[in-house]
Amino acid sequence: MRVFLKCGCFCFAAVVLTACQMNKAVYERPLIDNDIILSSESKSSTSESYPYSIASLQPQQRPDVSSLEAGLWMSVEKAEKKSQTAGNRVTDKKLNDYVRSIVCRLAKEYCQDIRIYIMRVPMFNASMYPNGMMHIWTGLLLRARNEAQLATVLGHEIGHYLRRHSLQRFKTYMNTSNSLIFAQMALAVAGAPAVGDIMNIVARGSLAAFSRDHEREADGYGLLLLAKGGYDPFEASKIWKRSIREAKADKKYSSPSIFNSTHPQSEERMKVLNDLAGRVWTDETVTTGLDEYKSVILPLRASFLRDELDQRNFSSTEELLEILIEDGANLSELHFFKGEMYRLRRKKGDLDKALNSYRESLALGNPPSVVHRQIGLALRRQGDAQGAKDSLKKYLELNPDVEDAGVIRQIIEESEE
Amino acid sequence: MRNGIFIILVATILSSCGGYKLVNKGKEIEVGNSMFTTPFNDWNSSKDGDVVLWTMDGPMLQQIIFVKGAEDGDYLIPVRVNGTHTLDKKVPKFKKDMTSIEVVELFESTFKRLGAQNLEISNVRPYEAAKTKGFRFEFGFLTKDGLAKSGSTYGILKNKRLFMVIYSGANIHYYDKGKEDFEGIVRSLRIL
Numbered sequence: 001m002r003v004f005l006k007c008g009c010f011c012f013a014a015v016v017l018t019a020c021q022m023n024k025a026v027y028e029r030p031l032i033d034n035d036i037i038l039s040s041e042s043k044s045s046t047s048e049s050y051p052y053s054i055a056s057l058q059p060q061q062r063p064d065v066s067s068l069e070a071g072l073w074m075s076v077e078k079a080e081k082k083s084q085t086a087g088n089r090v091t092d093k094k095l096n097d098y099v100r101s102i103v104c105r106l107a108k109e110y111c112q113d114i115r116i117y118i119m120r121v122p123m124f125n126a127s128m129y130p131n132g133m134m135h136i137w138t139g140l141l142l143r144a145r146n147e148a149q150l151a152t153v154l155g156h157e158i159g160h161y162l163r164r165h166s167l168q169r170f171k172t173y174m175n176t177s178n179s180l181i182f183a184q185m186a187l188a189v190a191g192a193p194a195v196g197d198i199m200n201i202v203a204r205g206s207l208a209a210f211s212r213d214h215e216r217e218a219d220g221y222g223l224l225l226l227a228k229g230g231y232d233p234f235e236a237s238k239i240w241k242r243s244i245r246e247a248k249a250d251k252k253y254s255s256p257s258i259f260n261s262t263h264p265q266s267e268e269r270m271k272v273l274n275d276l277a278g279r280v281w282t283d284e285t286v287t288t289g290l291d292e293y294k295s296v297i298l299p300l301r302a303s304f305l306r307d308e309l310d311q312r313n314f315s316s317t318e319e320l321l322e323i324l325i326e327d328g329a330n331l332s333e334l335h336f337f338k339g340e341m342y343r344l345r346r347k348k349g350d351l352d353k354a355l356n357s358y359r360e361s362l363a364l365g366n367p368p369s370v371v372h373r374q375i376g377l378a379l380r381r382q383g384d385a386q387g388a389k390d391s392l393k394k395y396l397e398l399n400p401d402v403e404d405a406g407v408i409r410q411i412i413e414e415s416e417e
Numbered sequence: 418m419r420n421g422i423f424i425i426l427v428a429t430i431l432s433s434c435g436g437y438k439l440v441n442k443g444k445e446i447e448v449g450n451s452m453f454t455t456p457f458n459d460w461n462s463s464k465d466g467d468v469v470l471w472t473m474d475g476p477m478l479q480q481i482i483f484v485k486g487a488e489d490g491d492y493l494i495p496v497r498v499n500g501t502h503t504l505d506k507k508v509p510k511f512k513k514d515m516t517s518i519e520v521v522e523l524f525e526s527t528f529k530r531l532g533a534q535n536l537e538i539s540n541v542r543p544y545e546a547a548k549t550k551g552f553r554f555e556f557g558f559l560t561k562d563g564l565a566k567s568g569s570t571y572g573i574l575k576n577k578r579l580f581m582v583i584y585s586g587a588n589i590h591y592y593d594k595g596k597e598d599f600e601g602i603v604r605s606l607r608i609l
């Protein structure tokens with residue numbers, strides 16, 4: 001599924017400034033065409049740099065049943081059935097309603113064509129499928145600072161949908177594939193039982209590779225929809241800045257994620273989107289939607305952070321926690337998870353760092369209820385039996401009805417034997 | 418344990434791992450590493466490396482995993498990447514300084530890496546079996562395809578080694594079918 005028609009974003013690589021100049025027109029085009037920014041060049045000039053000429057989808061448009069696009073949609077609809085019952089689908093109504101409201105604010109007349117699936121995957125990604133299925137991973141919700149930053153990515157994905165980038169890639173693939181595969185597809189489109197072959201082709205990941213220009217154009221659409229939705233356009237570049245920071249902390253920087261070389265470099269999009277944001281026309285008072293975002297996401301953040309820790313990419317998680325701490329929301333929780341990260345990492349000196357973070361969490365007030373238990377476990381590992389016992393007793397004293405009280409008492413008793 | 422590697426995830430915790438041998442009911446059997454038990458019903462046993470799996474109706478439907486004395490640096494259950502032979506190095510390992518609380522944490526991380534979705538652990542408590550103080554907990558999760566499963570686990574930390582019996586099954590019928598026998602298996606455990 002992960003390799004299925006992905007248009008999810010975000011590659012991390014070195015900056016190439018000259019390429020940035022050359023590609024800027026691709027980002028600009030949707031904004032110029034919709035009179036959101038003025039062109040610095042003539043329209044004919046930008047048209048020449050437009051990557052292809054396929055028509056955009058119209059609201060409620062469905063492909064003709066005899067078309068190639070219909071075969072593409074059919075194969076994706078099968079995948080969508082699996083998404084509907086997937087074990088990691090997040091069904092929290094408040095969250096789904098909230099994300100849906102953002103999608104509709106951006107997509108407007110296309111709102112009912114897009115179906116969202118929030119998936120519990122601790123990675124920075126969203127993806128759009130040609131039939132209107134949109135996947136949003138919880139790792140994105142954790143990393144976006146506000147509604148406008150989330151809307152940046154959602155708008156980008158909607159851009160892929162409107163511009164039918166999957167179909168374009170599909171056609172490109174067909175043009176370059178061998179005649180046998182072409183025949184299989186033709187049969188599938190004709191309704192013959194070769195649909196499985198299409199599925200295989202799709203699953204092979206060929207269609208996952210949205211071209212860099214598709215990504216640039218989708219970024220332009222993202223900025224366009226962001227501005228038309230009344231969001232602060234400068235937030236678009238800021239989410240890339242955050243992702244670059246996190247990626248650079250990752251020791252596997254050369255291959256940081258599923259986002260691959262088909263995507264523009266984050267530095268490029270960060271710079272271009274920031275430049276374009278300064279040229280966006282909007283009469284409305286723009287918003288970042290920070291308060292709304294916090295009210296929905298913060299109650300769920302601890303579970304997202306726990307999933308993040310299970311990834312055991314400790315270097316990037318450490319940087320992510322720093323970014324979130326700089327944002328400043330519920331710092332006690334963040335310092336607690338920083339402590340958890342150090343305790344689980346088990347590198348030399350990490351227990352001291354863990355204890356410092358737990359104590360910082362305590363000092364900030366309203367820490368997670370298990371903080372004294374975790375301090376006790378860390379002290380026990382350090383060989384401070386008395387300190388461990390005191391902390392575990394403190395945990396029980398503050399939380400007399402906790403479910404694990406019995407095993408905590410058992411640990412205390414064993415330390416006294 | 419370090420060299421004993423298997424376990425593939427196919428939309429659930431464990432799939433088939435080679436040939437099965439019948440485990441006869443009513444007879445004490447050494448699961449391995451001086452870990453003995455007596456089942457009430459017939460089970461099918463499969464073994465690969467140091468991990469032993471029992472099932473009645475197939476591992477997708479219900480299964481018992483025996484962790485037979487994991488040592489410092491061992492995986493609780495070795496996990497392979499996408500069904501390949503490559504070990505998932507992101508799976509945490511058992512450490513001899515772990516408490517029962519940290520073993521529960523280890524279990525949670527391991528099962529999540531195996532693909533358990535929305536894993537919820539409950540009722541972590543002391544429990545004595547095999548004449549040794551141990552701990553128990555229950556858990557529930559969804560497979561990738563959304564099948565709801567439940568589980569129950571018994572663990573012992575003995576001589577800096579970890580012994581566990583992990584039972585899980587589909588909520589519809591199969592968990593209940595094997596649950597009583599699992600309790601009997603736990604009660605009859607002997608670890609020499």
